[in-house]
Amino acid sequence: MRMGEPPAVRSRDFTGSAVRILKLLAPNRAMTAAVLLLGIGGIAVGVIGPRILGHATDLLFNGVIGRQLPAGLTREQAIDAARAAGDDRFADLLAGSGAVPGQGIDFAAVARTLALALVLYLVAALMVWLQARLLNVVVQRTMAGLRTSVEEKVHRLPLQYFDTRRRGEVLSRVTNDVDNVQQSLQMSITQLLTSVLTVVAVLVMMLTISPLLTLLTVVTVPLSLWVTRSIARRSRRLFVAQWTNVGKLNAHIEETYSGFTVVKTFGHRAQAEDQFRELNADVYQASFGAQFLSGLVSPATIFVGNLSYVAVAVVGGLQVATGQITLGNIQAFIQYVRQFNQPLTQIAGMYNTLQSGVASAERVFDLLDAEEETPDPPRALPAPTGDGGRVVFEHVSFGYQSGVPVIENLSLDVAPGTTVAIVGPTGAGKTTLVNLLMRFYDLDAGRILLDGVDIATVSRGSLRSRIGMVLQDTWLFGGTIYDNIAYGRPDATRDEVLDAARAAYVDRFVHTLPDAYDTRINDGGTNISAGEKQLITIARAFLARPQLLVLDEATSSVDTRTEVLIQQAMARLRRDRTSFLIAHRLSTIRDADVILVLDGGRIVEQGSHDELLARRGEYWTMTRA
CATH class of the missing domain: 3.40.50.300 (P-loop containing nucleotide triphosphate hydrolases)
Structure with missing residues (x-):
């Protein structure tokens, strides 16, 4: 008896399956911890960069403003003089800056600041590189362990398991699906880990600059999550159908080519090609729908992120004009907004990879969870005797x-x-x-x-x-x-x-x-x-x-x-x-x-x-x- 499995309609338990994938990393927990620490360190060092570059901008701005003011005055006197002349906007701008009347740009301080930023970026890049190398080792070891588990499981399965499934379907699980899990794990963990840590670190830095602007940035996050979840819910079942249909297509190809002589002898070439086209069309439709829907996530989240970017630019410009925030800080904050929205967009864009990987993982886990042969008694047959064999x-x-x-x-x-x-x-x-x-x-x-x-x-x-x-x-x-x-x-x-x-x-x-x-x-x-x-x-x-x-x-x-x-x-x-x-x-x-x-x-x-x-x-x- 041979039959294919009914197509899965949707992922049964996305969260549970994703957690089970992460549990596969447990044997390499020490190296995984090192990856986390390097990621935290690299991102923490990296997010300080915009703040330092903002300080360099303030040095340049203060030098330009200070050179335009008469020497010998204090900053407070210069502010009072501006107000007396009716230029309240310039007075507010000067009050929010650190300009010293008569003093131009301190190029030495600017150079030191830029050098510090360069060193920090180099350190961050080195830590991220080490993290990527270690993560690659973790993922490869994890997948080697998964392949070993699948191979050992296959030998523990009863013959009935294979008698009730098409060979191409089983082969698709132990090859295509395992490879897809590896690809998804490699891409998702790297980006997901970096993105989550970046969001947290950037959020902290934004709060130190302006809680109000931070609120304007964060308020759009629930909208992004809602858009992502809505699209992902519809694409999830299509990813499951995609890999189920790939298994059916592989089963048909394996059967056709293993019996190619019989197919040609009995004139079933046209029928085999028709069946191939039908199965291939199923794969195309499911894959196209899944990729199309998941592809909408990234532009949708970018659009929502740009709404917060526009709000920050408008409100931040008003605050600079009124002296509530320095030009360097608003420059750094706008950079942080970009850094904040980019990981969210990456996370949203990874949904197609995550959905595809989890769908394949569920098919692999189905095999790993399949009922095995009854436990083998440890006792062995006694040595055969001369007249044995009854x-x-x-x-x-x-x-x-x-x-x-x-x-x-x-x-x-x-x-x-x-x-x-x-x-x-x-x-x-x-x-x-x-x-x-x-x-x-x-x-x-x-x-x-x-x-x-x-x-x-x-x-x-x-x-x-x-x-x-x-x-x-x-x-x-x-x-x-x-x-x-x-x-x-x-x-x-x-x-x-x-x-x-x-x-x-x-x-x-x-x-x-x-x-x-x-x-x-x-x-x-x-x-x-x-x-x-x-x-x-x-x-x-x-x-x-x-x-x-x-x-x-x-x-x-x-x-x-x-x-x-x-x-x-x-x-x-x-x-x-x-x-x-x-x-x-x-x-x-x-x-x-x-x-x-x-x-x-x-x-x-x-x-x-x-x-x-x-x-x-x-x-x-x-x-x-």
């Missing part, structure tokens, strides 16, 4: 879905060294029986014994190490032929690997390849035939030297001549081993010690090939079909 099914019942049994009350006793062939119609439970023996699924009722030990009471690793499996669907990784055979037992010597290759008749074709056993298998194994791939997997089983052997249509992909060779090799491999064969070809199963005929999850017939033919029952009917 398998007993006692009243076994199982169903993939509750209330829909696939196997019902099945009992079977397989003697050591016996070859058991399992036949029956599609859906009879043949592969399910083997999956239960491998503990890919847990039983609903009954138990399975291996040499008298209930397999549910031992670790899966110790159980599966006793079983060799050759499937109809071959799996080879991107390595050499030698490496793929050695996969069955990594500690095997080269001679043992080559012996296994000869036993499985891999040696028969491998020397026709350019690099023999060092020939690399490309992606999907397209540089060798299907039969040759099957031979390699059989050689892998030879090398593993299992106590039990499972062959699921193992010879279905080979030609008649190769099948004869494989059957001879399998006869040697099955010697003194308990073997289970799932096959439809009579030539594969007729020599089995016992043939089980399954139908509806029950054993309807059991016996040797000749015995079952003599009964003229279900097996006889199958051979005549």
Whole structure:
């Protein structure tokens, strides 16, 4: 059963998911604290700059005004003289300044002030650079830990998790979504941390200059937050839909290209392209809507911020004219207004990144929170004895879905060294029986014994190490032929690997390849035939030297001549081993010690090939079909 997940309509818990992302930083808390301290220090030093530059402006302004006044007067006398002449505005301006009559610009003081500002800016830049370097290390370590958690989780998930989801959907979660979380975390933490600290520091500096102007600046913040929240609420569900649709598109592409030959053979190219266009359009619409809405946040907050900027400029100009504030201070304050609004705009502009990252994080967390296999007992199977390999099914019942049994009350006793062939119609439970023996699924009722030990009471690793499996669907990784055979037992010597290759008749074709056993298998194994791939997997089983052997249509992909060779090799491999064969070809199963005929999850017939033919029952009917 394979199906895609229903599309998510909106983020279920933005705040909770964002907090959970931040908790991922906990293992690097010391370095994270250093990042915070450097950020605070760098911004604290940086925000002093406008105040110092404002002082330099005051020095220049005072020098210009003072040079225009007669020397020998005090500032108070100059103010009284201006008022006596009816120039009250100039008197107020002079009262609010520090001009000294007759004294021009103190260029030495201006130089010292500018030098101090330069040093402070350099120190701030250095601290911000160190913060960025440390933050990069924190994020990379955090994401490496997340990838490790995802990888370990995948191996702890039951087979049912993958049977109920499309491969492309799962791959999208462990690749695209994890990468998107990393990108969002890298961008958001850097900007968010810097922006929040800057807002706080700038707010403090503005309050030291003018509480009234600060109030005019801050009064627009709730409006900015309301605009941001309103837009973000609408874009959030689109970001979730975007990454859900990306998963569906990846699943379609993976399935189409993995079965590209079948698609072309049956003339489904047009249908596949139509489905691609439909899924691609879904991704486009969700992505366009999400980016468009989130893109409105930045211009909207800039507009609201400019309202406060205009208010400060008007009121501040009046205060300078009336001597309530110096020109340098209003210059510094206007700079602070820009610094105050810029982080708010950045925070608002990050909403698309945050929304996208949280949407991907929720999909990754769904995987991490998925129900795992039942805990593995620490006990291992006892060492096999010379006559080991007895398998007993006692009243076994199982169903993939509750209330829909696939196997019902099945009992079977397989003697050591016996070859058991399992036949029956599609859906009879043949592969399910083997999956239960491998503990890919847990039983609903009954138990399975291996040499008298209930397999549910031992670790899966110790159980599966006793079983060799050759499937109809071959799996080879991107390595050499030698490496793929050695996969069955990594500690095997080269001679043992080559012996296994000869036993499985891999040696028969491998020397026709350019690099023999060092020939690399490309992606999907397209540089060798299907039969040759099957031979390699059989050689892998030879090398593993299992106590039990499972062959699921193992010879279905080979030609008649190769099948004869494989059957001879399998006869040697099955010697003194308990073997289970799932096959439809009579030539594969007729020599089995016992043939089980399954139908509806029950054993309807059991016996040797000749015995079952003599009964003229279900097996006889199958051979005549």
